[in-house]
Amino acid sequence: xxxxxxxxxxxxxxxxxxxxxxxxxxxxxxxxxxxxxxxxxxxxxxxxxxxxxxxxxxxxxxxxxxxxxxxxxxxxxxxxxxxxxxxxxxxxxxxxxxxxxxxxxxxxxxxxxxxxxxxxxxxxxxxxxxxxxxxxxxxxxxxxxxxxxxxxxxxxxxxxxxxxxxxxxxxxxxxxxxxxxx
Amino acid sequence: xxxxxxxxxxxxxxxxxxxxxxxxxxxxxxxxxxxxxxxxxxxxxxxxxxxxxxxxxxxxxxxxxxxxxxxxxxxxxxxxxxxxxxxxxxxxxxxxxxxxxxxxxxxxxxxxxxxxxxxxxxxxxxxxxxxxxxxxxxxxxxxxxxxxxxxxxxxxxxxxxxxxxxxxxxxxxxxxxxxxxx
Numbered sequence: 602x603x604x605x606x607x608x609x610x611x612x613x614x615x616x617x618x619x620x621x622x623x624x625x626x627x628x629x630x631x632x633x634x635x636x637x638x639x640x641x642x643x644x645x646x647x648x649x650x651x652x653x654x655x656x657x658x659x660x661x662x663x664x665x666x667x668x669x670x671x672x673x674x675x676x677x678x679x680x681x682x683x684x685x686x687x688x689x690x691x692x693x694x695x696x697x698x699x700x701x702x703x704x705x706x707x708x709x710x711x712x713x714x715x716x717x718x719x720x721x722x723x724x725x726x727x728x729x730x731x732x733x734x735x736x737x738x739x740x741x742x743x744x745x746x747x748x749x750x751x752x753x754x755x756x757x758x759x760x761x762x763x764x765x766x767x768x769x770x771x772x773x774x775x776x777x778x779x780x781x782x783x
Numbered sequence: 784x785x786x787x788x789x790x791x792x793x794x795x796x797x798x799x800x801x802x803x804x805x806x807x808x809x810x811x812x813x814x815x816x817x818x819x820x821x822x823x824x825x826x827x828x829x830x831x832x833x834x835x836x837x838x839x840x841x842x843x844x845x846x847x848x849x850x851x852x853x854x855x856x857x858x859x860x861x862x863x864x865x866x867x868x869x870x871x872x873x874x875x876x877x878x879x880x881x882x883x884x885x886x887x888x889x890x891x892x893x894x895x896x897x898x899x900x901x902x903x904x905x906x907x908x909x910x911x912x913x914x915x916x917x918x919x920x921x922x923x924x925x926x927x928x929x930x931x932x933x934x935x936x937x938x939x940x941x942x943x944x945x946x947x948x949x950x951x952x953x954x955x956x957x958x959x960x961x962x963x964x965x
Contacts, residue, residue, distance in 0.1 A: 643836035645827030654825035656838035
């Protein structure tokens with residue numbers, strides 16, 4: 602899709618052509634979900650003192666995008682987020698094993714065992730606690746620490762990068778090592 | 784154990800005192816295996832181009848030793864070793880799951896299925912292949928790349944550091960991320 606084709610499609614009207622391209626862009630964004638993100642970068646954050654470190658892999662579609670300052674800043678921010686939130690264990694809630702979720706539900710149920718509330722109310726409370734569990738353990742569900750407002754989620758940060766870079770951006774994996782744990 | 788005590792123990796003979804201390808040191812080394820290595824450092828190596836990265840945790844007993852250049856050089860060398868050898872998957876052969884070893888043996892057996900050799904000869908060949916598998920996949924069993932002679936194993940490197948630093952030195956864990964793999 603080049604500019605001439607866009608101008609043709611909007612009968613030579615420049616504003617119309619821009620709008621056409623933007624709409625085209627949005628259509629492409631929907632298609633992106635099926636494209637493969639096989640390039641990207643591996644980045645590390647070592648906290649001063651060297652007792653805590655994070656390694657993260659974030660994928661995009663091309664080496665060209667992987668080399669942009671924009672993408673690299675995102676990866677750096679994500680690595681620092683993982684370092685800053687000790688409870689971070691999974692990329693997203695889809696990555697939490699079913700057995701872990703069931704175990705959490707069990708713990709919540711036991712915590713409220715002596716509360717005389719209707720079963721459906723208890724289930725709603727359990728859902729709420731599970732939601733908090735996701736926010737603590739799943740990177741994409743966490744509020745972005747560096748933002749500070751609590752309103753920007755990591756998921757938003759990644760979505761915004763996808764929109765700006767016009768490529769799929771996927772947090773592939775990370776690890777967080779802290780001396781003395783485990 | 785101070786120098787005066789050592790001199791007393793060797794009746795004031797300086798050379799004898801040094802020998803006494805060295806023997807004492809060796810005795811301490813044997814004791815070290817039971818001491819806990821809970822301090823240490825986390826270090827990263829990112830290969831130029833940022834498509835490959837390693838995060839490693841190496842433990843020692845005190846923050847004092849963790850801050851020495853000697854210890855930090857060791858950790859850096861180990862991280863680069865893991866980066867340099869794509870097959871590195873375990874810290875030592877003790878960390879390889881029994882199921883993985885059994886699977887390897889099975890593959891070797893199938894590879895030699897049509898060879899008419901006595902069973903005990905085949906088993907010896909399988910043992911040899913398994914030994915090579917350990918050398919490829921287990922960090923401590925690998926020859927130290929940077930040395931180049933092929934005669935220094937990573938295990939030796941760690942043992943030498945233990946002797947110099949007079950503390951237990953333990954490779955706790957590592958990961959190796961390469962963009963596009965898995």
